[in-house]
Amino acid sequence: MTESSSATGGEVDQQAQAELLRLRGSIDNIDAAIVHMLAERFKCTQEVGRLKAQYRLPPADPARERDQIQRLRDLAENARLDPAFAEKFLNFIIAEVIRHHERIAGA
Structure with a gap:
């Protein structure tokens, strides 16, 4: 079997391995971006929770949730x-x- 042959017997083509590593690197970068975006989103929703608590608004907003x-x-x-x-x-x-809004309201 040559190095460029298909994966058999536990061997993986070097080009396929390189492509796999490239794609996994992209996935890792996307995952990091998702985590950072979620962190930013939760910072905003924490502020919403504080406003809701200050004005005694309910933690949930079913109409907003349906729209979203x-x-x-x-x-x-x-x-x-x-x-x-x-x-x-x-x-x-x-x-x-x-859950965060309820916690903030109870604080």
Whole structure:
């Protein structure tokens, strides 16, 4: 078997390995960007939570949440991302934001 042959017997083509490393590097960079964007988003939602607590507003805003879910589903569809996945992702974030708002209100 030559070095440029397909992966068999545990050997991986050097070009394929290089491409795999390049793609994984891109994935790692994207993951880092996602984490930083989420951190920035949560900084903003913490401020919202403080305002809600100050004005005795409820931690959850179902109308806003519905609008945001639909907006994210539309964005996902336009980006060729599964809208159901995008909705699950946003619901996870919304639940965390509400938890933060409840904690802030109770402080």
